[in-house]
């Protein structure tokens with residue numbers, strides 16, 4: 001099995017099969033307050049603020065890298081009215097994402113590609129005005145390749161907003177690293193490393209923000225919801241899967257509470273040509 005297939009099998013694929021069941025929707029409502037179909041640490045209000053950061057307009061060509069089941073992506077398309085492209089490894093996520101766009105009556109705005117972000121991306125240079133990638137880069141083997149690819153895909157002046165929930169800002173034990181890494185290949189990086197790689201790829205850094213509190217809030221919300229629905233979850237998956245999910249969320253909460261692993265937002269821009 002190659003590295004990507006392996007991470008697909010171990011990672012999100014089985015979870016996404018049940019993603020839009022009534023039980024999963026209920027859990028997301030309880031966890032996040034507002035269910036936008038996210039499977040990350042992003043909340044609806046954070047996403048609204050990021051739409052402004054990306055300077056999106058109805059004529060923008062927008063790409064979401066590692067879009068999962070297209071929750072944040074369809075949220076943006078519905079709010080802005082622009083067209084959007086999702087790139088994702090999981091076929092189940094793509095199926096759920098297309099159904100979500102159809103139910104929101106924005107399927108004409110959405111295109112989704114099954115592709116591996118570890119590989120060159122199947123788009124022409126300058127194809128997009130803005131790009132985002134939410135809580136994905138920690139799963140890549142060499143994020144620097146992706147940053148170079150995004151710099152190629154964006155037009156001059158185009159903006160890239162990404163979040164990384166794996167920035168080490170304190171002490172972390174080997175046991176915590178293991179328990180935090182249940183979704184396939186996972187890389188933690190030192191504070192400052194993403195900034196360095198973005199600038200090396202040709203971006204100008206516009207803004208960074210530590211979003212540790214969003215992880216603490218949303219991971220605590222997800223943990224409480226999983227505990228409240230444990231018996232129902234065990235009927236649709238297995239006792240071991242639910243226990244593993246709970247252990248993962250407890251680890252995320254603990255690492256966030258200590259400030260040991262942070263979630264950083266980076267807003268970067270391809271310099272306009274002079």
Ligand SMILES: C[S@@+](CC[C@H](N)C(=O)[O-])C[C@H]1O[C@@H](n2cnc3c(N)ncnc32)[C@H](O)[C@@H]1O
Pocket residue numbers: 004007011012037038039040041042065066067068069070071072087088089090093115116117118133134135136139140
């Ligand atoms: C934490 S989820 C975030 C999903 C989405 N961005 C959101 O906010 O709801 C991480 C996503 O990255 C995808 N992913 C991981 N490795 C990938 C790769 N090599 N190529 C494409 N997608 C990948 C996973 O399948 C998963 O859907």
